[in-house]
Amino acid sequence: MDGRLLTTGEPHLEAGESAPLVRYFDIRWDSVLDGPGVRCVVHLQGCHLACPWCHSPHGQPHDSPPLVLPFEGPNPPFLGRSESPAALFRRLSPQLELLRRIGGLTLSGGEPLDQVEASEALLRLCRVRQHHTTIETSADSSWDTIERLAPWVDVWLVGLRVVPTTVREERVPEPSTVRRNIGGLVRSGANVVVRIPLIPGYTDNPTSLELARRILDDEGVTRVELLPFNSAIGVYYRAMARPEPHFAPWDELSSLERAHRILKTSARAVTYATVHPH
Numbered sequence: 298m299d300g301r302l303l304t305t306g307e308p309h310l311e312a313g314e315s316a317p318l319v320r321y322f323d324i325r326w327d328s329v330l331d332g333p334g335v336r337c338v339v340h341l342q343g344c345h346l347a348c349p350w351c352h353s354p355h356g357q358p359h360d361s362p363p364l365v366l367p368f369e370g371p372n373p374p375f376l377g378r379s380e381s382p383a384a385l386f387r388r389l390s391p392q393l394e395l396l397r398r399i400g401g402l403t404l405s406g407g408e409p410l411d412q413v414e415a416s417e418a419l420l421r422l423c424r425v426r427q428h429h430t431t432i433e434t435s436a437d438s439s440w441d442t443i444e445r446l447a448p449w450v451d452v453w454l455v456g457l458r459v460v461p462t463t464v465r466e467e468r469v470p471e472p473s474t475v476r477r478n479i480g481g482l483v484r485s486g487a488n489v490v491v492r493i494p495l496i497p498g499y500t501d502n503p504t505s506l507e508l509a510r511r512i513l514d515d516e517g518v519t520r521v522e523l524l525p526f527n528s529a530i531g532v533y534y535r536a537m538a539r540p541e542p543h544f545a546p547w548d549e550l551s552s553l554e555r556a557h558r559i560l561k562t563s564a565r566a567v568t569y570a571t572v573h574p575h
């Protein structure tokens with residue numbers, strides 16, 4: 298579809314027709330886990346990383362892969378949609394109006410920063426209509442990308458996953474890049490919440506948490522959310538006929554307590570989120 302041929306009669310929507318198509322694999326209409334209040338969440342397709350703990354392996358490829366085996370969960374994703382930012386905004390608008398005073402739009406992934414032009418167009422449309430906006434991101438990107446989106450984002454939910462070098466694989470977020478971007482956002486006055494998933498064997502150990510604490514201290518982060526590990530991670534892997542990742546047993550209570558003790562300071566709130574890493 299060539300969105301540029303569409304006319305809407307609204308100049309800001311017409312601007313959104315000419316941006317690159319938004320590729321996405323799911324929409325959650327009323328999430329309470331993805332930003333302040335109630336969120337309409339668009340899961341953008343594609344992520345340049347391949348974290349072993351990823352809950353959305355079907356969101357990693359540039360194009361949605363087919364689920365080759367039956368999906369076992371209650372909410373099967375629809376796969377492989379793309380449309381202009383303006384067309385998607387029109388689809389979302391009735392819900393965003395309902396959420397106007399209690400929430401807004403969240404761009405999640407995959408990785409929204411990997412579709413910077415389409416993300417920007419969608420966020421700008423929200424700004425024109427004064428809808429609250431949030432981005433969930435790994436922040437594993439250039440500063441130019443962050444800076445380009447920053448004017449249109451009300452809340453940044455940034456994942457921080459410091460993995461010991463002994464188990465670090467090539468395609469996990471680079472801590473120095475994420476750190477630079479978190480610091481830049483904080484210094485620019487952005488509303489930043491750092492989310493730390495507790496993943497056994499990767500981030501859920503004292504060394505990783507101490508390194509994370511140092512980053513949070515140095516970059517002046519005042520709000521942290523701990524994300525519990527979800528051991529039922531396999532559903533999309535099975536549906537894609539991909540090997541299912543396996544992790545060591547996880548003791549939720551002691552893990553959350555340890556992370557809280559290491560990361561909490563008098564200047565920093567550390568809370569628990571009942572959301573799992575995307």
Ligand code: SF4
Binds near residue numbers: 345346348356435
């Ligand atoms: S967990 Fe997030 S950053 Fe990692 S591969 Fe999945 S979508 Fe990408």
